[in-house]
Amino acid sequence: MATNLLELDNLNAFYADSHVLHDVSLALAPGKVLALLGRNGAGKSTCISAIAGFVPPRSGRVLLAGIDLARSTPEQISRAGIGLVPQGRRIFGSLSVRENLLVASRKHTPAGRRCWTCDDVHAMFPRLRERQHQLAASLSGGEQQMLAIGRALMTNPSVLLMDEPSEGLAPQIVREVGDVLEQLKSQIAILLVEQNLGLAMKVADDVVLLNTGRVVFAGSNADFRQQQAQLQSHLGIT
Ligand SMILES: Nc1ncnc2c1ncn2[C@@H]1O[C@H](COP(=O)(O)OP(=O)(O)O)[C@@H](O)[C@H]1O
Ligand SMILES: [Mg+2]
Structure with a gap:
């Protein structure tokens, strides 16, 4: 075991x-x-x-x-x-915030793993909800980092x-990133x-x-x- x-x-x-x-x-x-x-x-x-x-x-x-x-x-x-938040964020700047999340989403995930939706990510990062129709390139650095984390969560890691x-x-x-890590660690193991x-x-x-x-x-x-x-x-x- x-x-x-x-x-x-x-x-x-x-x-x-x-x-x-x-x-x-x-x-x-x-x-x-x-x-x-x-x-x-x-x-x-x-x-x-x-x-x-x-x-x-x-x-x-x-x-x-x-x-x-x-x-x-x-x-x-x-x-x-295994979800990845890469160094330098690497979000898709020419896609909207919402599209960045949707490209990562999974239809099928094995039982026992949490399935994340855009709404779940928005609950964790309210600013992403406000900005969901903007191009990701227009986000601040902090918002882009939130999006990179949200995109990784959409893969249900x-x-x-x-x-x-x-x-x-x-x-x-x-x-704020520290607060998010504290929230996530009860649900997901993190290699930081x-x-x-x-x-x-x-x-x-x-x-x-x-x-x-x-x-x-x-x-x-x-x-x-x-x-x-x-x-x-x-x-x-x-
Ligand atoms: N794509 C690459 N091709 C060749 N060498 C690389 C490449 N990426 C990193 N390295 C080398 O591998 C070593 C480790 O780099 P890296 O893993 O990026 O370190 P860290 O993330 O701890 O700063 C460094 O010597 C770096 O120069
Ligand atoms: Mg490095």
């Missing part, structure tokens, strides 16, 4: 001959937030891309509820229940991968890549720290705080 929803087991990933992820293992339990930290270039986004199937791992396993997805396509991985959701946002909006250490430590149950593609710390939020002084050199953030 798998107690972890998502598990990486000795994952190795490459860009051509460049070996970027070295035996990365981590575990995410239901209802938890796992912060994936590390300085620029540490391999955080590559790890997210490897899980989502965009950088297929050369070896190792990506287990979702015990099933290995390491050789599945991004589409299969998304359907299996059991695990959400979020790559630097606070990047480039004003402090007030970063707090963050450069904003304050936000990460506010919401994370556990922490994995990468340095040059290797795990240099894995433990609870409290353990991380206790060892933070020694780990600071791997963070590259304050």
Whole structure:
């Protein structure tokens, strides 16, 4: 019986001959937030891309509820229940806010996973309801981030991968992103890549720290705080 929803087991990933992820293992339990930290270039986004199937791992396993997805396509991985909020948001600027949500929506989702509608997303992000007929390109940075999260929720995920959701946002909006993460974590397990250490430590149950593609710390939020002084050199953030 798998107690972890998502598990990486000795994952190795490459860009051509460049070996970027070295035996990365981590575990995410239901209802938890796992912060994936590390300085620029540490391999955080590559790890997210490897899980989502965009950088297929050369070896190792990506287990979702015990099933290995390491050789599945991004589409299969998304359907299996892994939602992605990519770094830089990557919303479709020339589509309306509503169309951005609808392109991601799923007709069929296995029992046990919440089915999200546009109304559900609007309840979480009221500004998206107000702006649903506007082009997504006309949204503010914060609104675009809300849309990127909403679009990922429309795929009815059991695990959400979020790559630097606070990047480039004003402090007030970063707090709003934090509130949204708190709301979501009761329903969805979240793997959160963050450069904003304050936000990460506010919401994370556990922490994995990468340095040059290797795990240099894995433990609870409290353990991380206790060892933070020694780990600071791997963070590259304050
Ligand atoms: N598409 C790519 N092709 C080749 N190398 C890449 C590519 N994307 C990232 N890298 C390299 O892989 C390493 C990890 O990058 P990345 O996963 O983006 O780090 P992070 O998200 O932690 O900043 C870096 O050395 C980076 O230069
Ligand atoms: Mg990155």
